Amino acid sequence: MTIDDQIWIGQNGEKYGPYPEATVRQWLAEGKFAADALVWREGMPDWVPLSGMFSATAGGQQQPPPPPGFRSSGHTYTADSFSAQRYAPTNHSDVERAELPMPPSLHWGLVLLFTMISFGIFGIIWPFIQASWVRKIDSGSKATLLLALAFIACAVGEVFYFSGIKSLATGGSGLTGLGGLLMLSYWILYLVAYFSMAGSMRRNLIPIGLPVEIGGITLFFFNMYYLQGQLSWIAHWKNTGRTEPKASKGVLWILLVLPLFMISILAAIAIPAYQNYIIRTQVSEGLTLAEGTKTAFTEYYTNRHAVPPDNTAAGLDPSTSITGRYVSSVDVSGGKITVAFDTAGANVTIRDKVLVLTPTLNAGQITWSCNTETTVPDKDLPIACRQ
Incomplete structure (x- = not known):
């Protein structure tokens, strides 16, 4: 690589370099230079606009001398004003990193925690903090306005909805439907605000070499938390210049799937227990209907000292x-009471099954037990009937 290949860049009142000509050409093709960017290399009498960067060449020295002073944005900079080798950034993205406003870098998990412990209040405030930063990089962003309209619609919608619920008890009201419509409007405006912020970030960050990747589906479901993960990633880039690791996305889906997994486990435990409860309730109906029969049976036995046929x-x-x-x-x-469960309403476990109650005389009193002819499963019998 020759001395002629080394090019200095003047931009935003600072000097950077020297850089290889091939690198500068690549950056030029990528549009990474400001409109007022100046360039200089060995052999050129002074700084020239970017359009003339390859118009002058010279050589002969082994080390390029410091570039001459230049004027940018109303300020004159000389070679002695700073040490380029020591302070110049190693690549063009350092300029953008220095100029990018620091985004709110609170971890999305803490945003979730603070929202929970504040009963949702933090979750109302934080979107406006995010929208405020987006407005710094995109002055045309309407996200703040959309969020304000969303929360106003939500508040008014809740008032109308619950007022309508109270009115229903006294003859009905159309406020319930209006309240529901306003709360639906809240969700639409809220989502539009977040997709608007994502669009602003893409338009303004990708051109400066920051590959923002915001998935629409994940943003739809996790909006505030997902965007906060992106903002924390941008803050990491601003502090370190590194884009790895990528902003978290999969962990958010894990948070969605994990509750569903836990609910599935609980359902696997609860549903059979509930089914057993339902079956025992149905068996109990048979015992309740048998109570009157047991009373008549006992009276007959007391009066005649025999069982009714x-x-x-x-x-x-x-x-x-x-x-x-x-x-x-x-x-x-046959000296016993038989309760049959063969209606269509009975659970299939006890359908076509019978509960057989057998009397036993004990000191002039009749006690009842479920005999061996009972076909209802033991686990579904009352405790006193289980064998």
């Missing part, structure tokens, strides 16, 4: 007339 003898309605939602009949015969 059937429902009619015990003074009961026919067996198929003693029914319930889950019980199809309560039959007295």
Whole structure:
């Protein structure tokens, strides 16, 4: 590489370099220079606009001398004003890093935590902080206005909605529907605000060499937290110049999937327990219907010292007339009471099953137990009936 290949850049009142000509050509093609950028290299009498950067060449010295002073933005800079080798950035992105406003760098996990412990108040304030920074890099951003309209719509919508709920008790009200419409408007405006911020970041950060990648689906579901992850990543780039590691996205989906996974586990435990509860409730209906039959059975036995042969003898309605939602009949015969569960409403576990109650005389009193003819599963029987 020859001395002629070394080029100095003057931009925004600072001098940078020297850089290889090939590198400068690449940056020029990428549009990374300001409109007023100046250049100088060995053999040129003074700084010239970027358009004339390759118009002068010279050589012969082994080390290029310091570039001459130049005037930019109303200020004159001389070679003695600073040491280029010591203070000049190593690449063009250092200029943009220095000029980029520091974004709010609070970790998204802390944003979530503070939102939870403040009962949502922090989650109302933080979007405006994010929008304020976006406005610094894009003066045309409307995100702050959209957020303000969103939260106003939410507040007014809640007032209308709950006022409408109260009015329904006294004849109805259209406020409920209006409130619901306003709260829907809140979500639309809120999402538009975040997609607007993402668009501003792409338009203003990618051209300075910061490859912002904001996924639309993730932004839709996690908006404030996902964008905050991007802002923390940008803050890391501004402080270090490094774009690795990338802004977190997968961990947000883990936070979404994890509760679903936990809910699935709880459901796997709770659903069978609930099913068992439902079945025992249905069996209990049979025991409740059998109470009147047991009373008639006992009276017959007390008066005649014998068991009733059937429902009619015990003074009961026919067996198929003693029914319930889950019980199809309560039959007295053979010295016992048989409760049948064969209705369509009964759970399939006990459908077509029977609960057989057998009397036992004990000191003039009759006690009842479930005999071996019972076909209802033991786990679904009342505790007193389990074998």
